[in-house]
Amino acid sequence: MKVAHPRTLDEAFDALERLPDAQLLAGGTDFVVEVNFGHRRPPAVVGLRRVGELRGWRREDGELVLGAGLTFTEIENELAGELPALAAAARTVGSPQMRNAGTLGGNLGTASPAGDSLPVLAALDAKVVLVSRAGERTLGLGELVTGVKRTALRQGEIIREVRVPRLRGPQQFLKVGTRNAMVISIACAGLVVDLDGRTVRCGLGSVAPTPVRAAEAEAFIAGAIDWDGPRAPADAVARFGELAAAAARPITDHRGTAEYRRRAVQVICTRALTRSLA
Amino acid sequence: MSGDAGVDAQERYRLKVNGREREVDGAWIGESLLYVLRERLGLPGSKNACEQGECGSCSLMLDGVLVASCCVLAADAVGSEIRTVEGLSPEGELTDVQRAFVTQGAVQCGFCIPGMIVAMHDLLDRRPDADELALREAISGNLCRCTGYGRIFAAFHAVKEERARAST
Numbered sequence: 222m223k224v225a226h227p228r229t230l231d232e233a234f235d236a237l238e239r240l241p242d243a244q245l246l247a248g249g250t251d252f253v254v255e256v257n258f259g260h261r262r263p264p265a266v267v268g269l270r271r272v273g274e275l276r277g278w279r280r281e282d283g284e285l286v287l288g289a290g291l292t293f294t295e296i297e298n299e300l301a302g303e304l305p306a307l308a309a310a311a312r313t314v315g316s317p318q319m320r321n322a323g324t325l326g327g328n329l330g331t332a333s334p335a336g337d338s339l340p341v342l343a344a345l346d347a348k349v350v351l352v353s354r355a356g357e358r359t360l361g362l363g364e365l366v367t368g369v370k371r372t373a374l375r376q377g378e379i380i381r382e383v384r385v386p387r388l389r390g391p392q393q394f395l396k397v398g399t400r401n402a403m404v405i406s407i408a409c410a411g412l413v414v415d416l417d418g419r420t421v422r423c424g425l426g427s428v429a430p431t432p433v434r435a436a437e438a439e440a441f442i443a444g445a446i447d448w449d450g451p452r453a454p455a456d457a458v459a460r461f462g463e464l465a466a467a468a469a470r471p472i473t474d475h476r477g478t479a480e481y482r483r484r485a486v487q488v489i490c491t492r493a494l495t496r497s498l499a
Numbered sequence: 500m501s502g503d504a505g506v507d508a509q510e511r512y513r514l515k516v517n518g519r520e521r522e523v524d525g526a527w528i529g530e531s532l533l534y535v536l537r538e539r540l541g542l543p544g545s546k547n548a549c550e551q552g553e554c555g556s557c558s559l560m561l562d563g564v565l566v567a568s569c570c571v572l573a574a575d576a577v578g579s580e581i582r583t584v585e586g587l588s589p590e591g592e593l594t595d596v597q598r599a600f601v602t603q604g605a606v607q608c609g610f611c612i613p614g615m616i617v618a619m620h621d622l623l624d625r626r627p628d629a630d631e632l633a634l635r636e637a638i639s640g641n642l643c644r645c646t647g648y649g650r651i652f653a654a655f656h657a658v659k660e661e662r663a664r665a666s667t
Contacts, residue, residue, distance in 0.1 A: 222528040224574040246575060250552050253570045256529045257550040268575035316640020317618070318567040319552050402639040403553065 223265040230274045230379065233267060234354040237377050240265035245379065247290065247327030250319050275326065275381060283387050289326025289380040296325065296338075304385065306344070306392035306411045310337040313396050316403050326380040332366045332431070339366065339432040341394055341411030343424030345385040353378040366431045390414035390451075391497035395489035396426075399476075407477040408485035410465070412493035419448050421461075421497075423490060428469035428482045435490065438464035442494065450499040458498070462491030512577050516540060517586025528574045533557040535573035536583060544584040544613045555641035558614035559583045565621040567640070584613040587620060595661055596620055599654040607645035615641045619655060627662070631655070 225236035225243070237243060243265035246252055255261040269275060275290030278300065285303055287296075296304075296311035297320065314320050314337050328336045329349060342362050349365045351358050354377060365372050374380065393412045398404030409426040421442050423435040438461050445457035453461075471482035511524045514535070521540050531550070536542040536559075546556035550569045557568040560582040568583075588594045593601070596619050606612050615638060622629050622637040629637070634655050643651065 224528055224572065224577075226575065226577060246572060249570045249572055249575070250567075253531055253572050254551040256572070257531055257569060262529060266572065266575065268572070270575070271578075315552060316555060316567070317637055318555060318558055318565055318640050319570070321564045322566045322570060 222263065225265070225267045226271055227267065227269070228271045228273065230272060230352060230381070233269065233272055233379055234377070236267045237379075238354070240267065241376060243267045245269060245330060247324040247330065248292065248319075248322035250315065250323045251327065251331045251333070269326070269379065275379075280387070281384075284384050285387055287325055287383045287385065289324060289329070289382055291325045293320035293323050293325075293338075303387065304341075304345075304392065306341045306394040306413060307338060307385075309394040310341045310396070310409070310411065313337055313394075313398075313404070313406075313409075319403075325383060329362075329365060329380055329383070330372065330374065332368075332370050332372045334369055334430055334432075335405050335409075335427045336432075337394075337396065337406060337409060337426065340409055340424035340426035341392075341413075342383065342385070343426075343432040343434055344392075344411040344413040344422040345388075345424075346422065348384045349380060350382045350384065351375075351378045352381045357381070359384075362432065363434075369430045388413060388415045388417070390416040393493035393496055395493050397485040397489060405476065408469075408471070408482045408489065410486060410489045410493055412490065412497060414451065414497045416448070416451065419443060419446075421446070421494065423465055423493075425465065425469055425486055425490075427476075428471040428486055430470075433468055433470070435465040435468040438462075438468060438490065446498070451497075452499045453494075458491055458494050461494050462487040465490035512574055514540075514573065514576055514581060515579065516542065516581045517583060523573065526573070530573050531569050532559075532561075532571040532573040532576050532581070533568040536568065536581075542583055542585055546610055546613055548610070553640075553642070554611070554614075555618065555638070556611050556614040558617045558641065560617065560621065565618060584617050587616070594620065596623070596654070596658050599657040599661070600651070603650050603654040603657055605646060605650040605654040607643075611641055611643045611645075615643065615651060619658075623658065623662075629659075 227233035244263040246268045278287045293311040293314045301308035328338045396409035406427045411424040413422045442461045446453045466487035469486045471479040473479045548554045552567045552570045
C-alpha cells in the first residue's frame with residue numbers, strides 16, 4: 222500500500238495518475254475502520270485532508286458552497302444559522318471525535334444509506350461538484366449516489382464541493398436511533414420549507430438504498446398549505462406523514478424492522494412539518 | 500509532481516509525536532495511528548478497544564483537534580502534530596486534570612481514563628468556562644462502564660475550581 226499526501230487538487234490529480242487504484246481518504250472514520258477489520262486493503266490511498274481547496278465554505282450569489290473537506294464539527298458550529306437542518310444532522314453524527322474528523326465529502330463518498338447529511342442534502346436539492354484533471358462536472362445528489370455505498374464518482378475524480386441554495390424558511394432534521402448520542406440512524410428525515418418558492422421538500426435517510434425524496438407528500442402539502450402562515454390543517458399534516466412513509470423503501474436489519482422504519486418516517490415527517498408551520 | 504511524494508512501498512515514515520520526530524520502520528502502511536503508537540512506538544497510553552471510533556479510549560490530539568486515533572491512518576498523519584496522553588505533561592508529572600481524577604476517585608478500572616483525560620483537556624482548552632452539560636456533550640464519545648461518570652464530573656468541577664482560584 223502507498224499513501225500520498227497532496228496539498229492541492231493539482232497534486233491530488235498527480236497522485237491519482239501515479240496511483241490509479243488509490244482509495245480516496247477524507248476523515249477516515251469509515252475507511253480506516255474497514256481497514257482495521259480487514260474488510261478493505263486497497264493498494265494505495267490518497268489522503269485529502271491537507272488539500273486546501275476542499276476546506277471551508279462561502280456564500281456565492283444565492284448559494285452556499287460547502288467544501289468537501291468541511292468537518293461535521295465545522296458544519297455544526299458555523300452553519301447552524303444558514304443551514305439549520307444540515308447543522309442538526311451534523312450534530313447527531315457519532316461522537317465529538319468523529320465529528321472532528323468526518324467530512325461532508327466523505328459522507329457523500331461513502332454513500333452509506335445511513336449517512337446523516339444525505340437526506341438534508343436531498344431536501345436542499347444539493348449539487349455536487351466533481352473535479353478531475355479533465356475538468357469538472359456537477360451532479361445532483363440522486364445522480365451521485367447510485368446505490369448502497371455506490372457512487373457515480375469516476376477514477377481520477379474528487380468531490381470538491383457541495384452547492385445548496387440559500388432559502389428563506391424553516392429547515393428541520395429528525396433522526397430516530399436507539400439513544401441520543403453516538404447512534405447510527407434507524408430512520409431520519411430532512412425537511413426544508415422554501416417560503417419564496419412555496420414548496421416543502423422532504424428527504425428520507427436509512428429507509429432505502431439511497432436517500433429518497435418524498436415527492437408525493439411534497440406535492441400534496443404544497444397545495445394544502447396556506448402560505449401566508451405558513452399553516453396547514455391537522456389532517457393535511459397527518460396525510461403528509463402517511464405519504465412520506467409510503468415513499469420509504471425500508472428493509473429489516475439488525476437496527477430495526479421495515480415496519481418500524483416506515484412508522485418512524487411517518488412520525489418524524491409529521492413532526493418536522495408541524496415544527497415548520499405557524 | 501507533488502512536492503511530497505507521500506509514503507511509498509518502503510513503508511518507512513516519520514511521525515511527530517509529543518514534540519519528537521519518531522521513525523516508523525517496517526510497518527504495514529495500512530496500520531492505524533493507534534496501532535503504530537502502541538505497538539511500534541512504545542506509547543500504550545492511548546487504549547485500544549473498539550477499533551471503530553465508538554469508545555473514545557484512543558482519543559488524542561491531531562493538529563490540535565481531538566480525534567479517535569483508531570480511525571486515523573498512521574501514514575496519513577505524516578507532517579501532523581500528534582499529542583497523546585503521555586505528552587500532556589512532562590515525564591513523571593501529572594496534569595491538573597489527572598490530579599483531580601486521582602483526588603476525586605474518578606478512576607475505577609482505568610481503561611477509558613486516558614481518552615477521558617485527553618477529551619477533558621480539549622474541552623477546557625477550548626472553553627475554559629464549560630459547564631457540566633458541555634462536559635457531558637464533550638465526553639459523549641468516551642465510554643466508561645465502571646464509574647457511572649459521577650466522580651468524573653466531580654473531577655471536572657474540581658479542576659475548574661482550581662483553575663479559577665489560580666487565576667484570581
